Amino acid sequence: MSDAIRRNMALFPIRIVMKLTELSARQIRYYEQHELVKPARTDGNQRLFSFNDVERLLEIKKYIEKGANMAGIKQMLQPKTTGEEEATLINELSRVKRKELTDSQLRRLLKQQLIGGRRPDQVSLIQGDISKFFNP
Numbered sequence: 001m002s003d004a005i006r007r008n009m010a011l012f013p014i015r016i017v018m019k020l021t022e023l024s025a026r027q028i029r030y031y032e033q034h035e036l037v038k039p040a041r042t043d044g045n046q047r048l049f050s051f052n053d054v055e056r057l058l059e060i061k062k063y064i065e066k067g068a069n070m071a072g073i074k075q076m077l078q079p080k081t082t083g084e085e086e087a088t089l090i091n092e093l094s095r096v097k098r099k100e101l102t103d104s105q106l107r108r109l110l111k112q113q114l115i116g117g118r119r120p121d122q123v124s125l126i127q128g129d130i131s132k133f134f135n136p
Contacts, residue, residue, distance in 0.1 A: 010040035010048035012110070017049045020110065021057045031060055034070055036077060051110060 014025055021028075031037050032047075037056050039047040049057075056077070063073045 007051045010050055012049040012054065014039075014047050014049070016107075017054055017057065020054055020107075021061060023057060023061060028057065031057065034074065036060055036073065054110065 012020075014028060017023075017028060018025060028037070028047075032039065037049070037053045037060075039049045039053055042048060059077070060073055063076065068076070
C-alpha cells in the first residue's frame with residue numbers, strides 16, 4: 001500500500017482530532033463547512049479524519065493564529081487541493097485498522113507519520129506543537 005493511500009485512510013474520530021489540534025468540534029465543523037477539510041463519514045454519519053486532515057487542520061490553525069481570514073486561508077490552501085487523490089478514504093481496510101488500533105496506538109502512529117513522514121512540499125510542523133500531545 002502506498003504512503004499516499006495510507007495517509008488518506010480515515011482513522012481518527014473528531015474527539016481525537018480535537019485533542020491533537022486543540023481545536024473545538026465547532027471549529028473543525030466550521031472548517032469542514034468551508035471545504036478546507038473533507039473528512040470521510042461512516043454509515044452512522046460519524047466524521048473520520050486522516051493523517052492529511054489533521055495536518056491540514058494544524059496548518060489552518062497556524063494561519064488563523066497569524067491573523068489570516070477565511071478567504072486568505074482558502075486562497076493559500078487552494079493550490080494543494082488536487083481532487084480525488086486528496087480525499088479521505090474510508091474503505092474496508094480503514095474500518096479493520098480502526099477496530100484493531102487503540103487510541104494510544106493511533107496517537108503513536110500519528111506521531112510517526114507527522115514527525116517522520118514529511119513530504120518535501122509540505123509546510124513543516126513545529127516540533128513543540130506536536131510534542132505536547134505525546135509522552136517521549
